[in-house]
Amino acid sequence: MNGQSDNNYQISAWRAEFIDPAMEQAYLKSVEPHTVRFLRIALCIWAALLMLFLPLDWLALGSSSGFAILSGLRLAHALMLLWLAYIVGKKSHWATWGWPTTWVAIAGYPLYFIYPFLIPDAGTFGLAVMLIMLLSIYVFLPNRLPLNNLIAAVGITGIVTVIAIQGADLAAVVLAMLVLLWPALLGYAAALRINTGNRRAFITLKELEEEIERRKTLESELKQQALTDPLTGLSNRRQYEMLFRRELDRHLRHGNPLVLGLIDLDHFKDINDQYGHDVGDQVLCHVAELLQAPLRQSDILGRFGGEEFIFILPDSDLDQARLVAERMRQSLETTRLVLEGKSIRVTATFAVTQVCATDTELNNIIRRVDSALYQGKHQGRNCVMCAAAA
Ligand SMILES: Nc1nc2c(ncn2[C@@H]2O[C@H](COP(=O)(O)OP(=O)(O)OP(=O)(O)O)[C@@H](O)[C@H]2O)c(=O)[nH]1
Structure with a gap:
């Protein structure tokens, strides 16, 4: 891992969140499906628990306006919780955003704040409910930790204010505050550990992914290096021999026509002598590009060695191959390469041969094409020769 990461x-x-906002976003995105599922379950259970306490309200208040207020608040909050559970199913980013969960949680507080006024002798019970709720918020409500702190802070402040308004003395108010702070701190410590642990696991996963990516890149680079000519980027001997064997198999099995050709640049030594080896290298690269242009995707062009190239044309007969070679020859002849302010003309001699059923060895085919190439050199170069099949 480097300094930047x-x-x-x-x-x-x-906060138990990544300091880098982009990293935090990436983490939240990765846990979004899980958070949505967990949050929906938590919200539904919360709504069900709210409604489960309705009979207790009835026992304490009977059919009164107080009961109507409490059940109305319970129902309203339960509906809000269920609404959020529904919405996060549609807008999954709401689950990790945190604010919708926070506002819906805080919107339920009037029920707890009004409770002591309507049922004054339920003080200890109300405090116990609040205590469990605070702990549950931290442990079961998947929300950003600072926002869960906000929910807890609003809850504790509200309840303590209610107790003070009801005329409790300072000692009772402080005691209530301490009793509520205790589960909040406990919940906060637990959530801090869970959230930090989850993010550490995310880091490990990220590092593993980066390592896999690095190795994949390295592997493909090595593969590329092992199969291509470093100067021109064309197939090297290993690659074109392998591809030729594949095409030869196809030819022997299905009878698809197959042609092999060689290209030898004319008087390349003069280019090197006149312009230098570096310019010679650049000429080879340009020639490779020009030769590639008239070829199909399935055709194979390789560097045979030095200033010689090899090409393999699957599904082509000799006439088609001769045309392709002629197009390459003309393209070289008519394109002047301008390198370092010098205009250089390059020509090449071509030879092609049809691969036939008795051709099983690449070297034999190459020998056949090579002798046609030799003849082409003797006949004045810059031409396309055909070697008769064996
Ligand atoms: N710049 C450069 N030159 C190379 C490379 N490989 C081979 N050569 C040069 O290519 C030239 C080949 O010369 P010859 O075999 O005499 O052939 P030629 O000059 O092309 O003449 P003909 O083939 O008879 O037309 C030599 O000067 C080699 O040094 C290379 O990778 N880069």
Whole structure:
């Protein structure tokens, strides 16, 4: 891991979130499906528990306006919770965003704040419910930790204010505050550990993914290096021999026509001598591009060695191959390469041969084409020769 990613992976000690916002977003995105599922379950259970307490309200208040207010608040909050459970199914980013969960949680507080006024002798019970709720918010409500702190802070402040308004003395108010702070701190500590642990696991996964990616790149680079000519990027001997064997198999099995050709640049030594080896190298690269142009995707062009190239044309007969070679020859002849301010003309001699059923060895075919190429050199170069099949 380098210094830059070390910085990206820093986790805030009290928020248990990545300090880098982009990294935090990436983390939240990765846990979004899981958060949605978990949040929907938590919201549904919360709504069900709210409604489960309705009979207790009835026992305490009977059919009164107080009961109507409490059941109305219960129902309203339960509906809000179910609405959010429904919405996060549609807008999954709401689950990790955190604010919708926070507002819906806070919107339920009037029920708890009004409770002591309507049922004054339920003080201890109300405090116990609040205590369990605070702990549950931290442990079961999948939300961003700072926002869960906000929910807890609003809850504790509200309840303590209610107790103070009801005329409790300072000691009772402080005691209530301490009793509520205790589960909040406990929940916060547990959530801090869980959230930090989850993000550490995410870092490990990311590092593993980066390592896999790095190895894949390295592997494909090595593969590329092992199969291509470093100067021109064309297939090297290993690659074109392998591809030729595949095409030869196809030819022997299905009888598809197959042609092999060689290209030898004319008087290349003069180019090297006149312009230098570096320019010679650049000429080879340009020639490789020009030769590639008239070929199909399935055709194979390789560097045979030095200033010689090899081409393999699957599904082509000799006449088609001769035309292709002629197009390459003309393209070289008519394109002047301008390198380092010098205009260089390059020509080449071509030879092609049809691969036939008795051709099983690449070297034999090459020998046949090579002797046609030799003849072409003797006949004045810059031409296309055909070698008769064996
Ligand atoms: N710049 C450069 N030159 C190369 C490379 N490989 C081979 N050569 C040069 O290619 C030239 C080939 O010369 P010859 O075999 O005499 O052939 P030629 O000059 O092309 O003449 P003909 O083939 O008879 O037309 C030599 O000067 C080699 O040094 C290469 O990778 N880069």
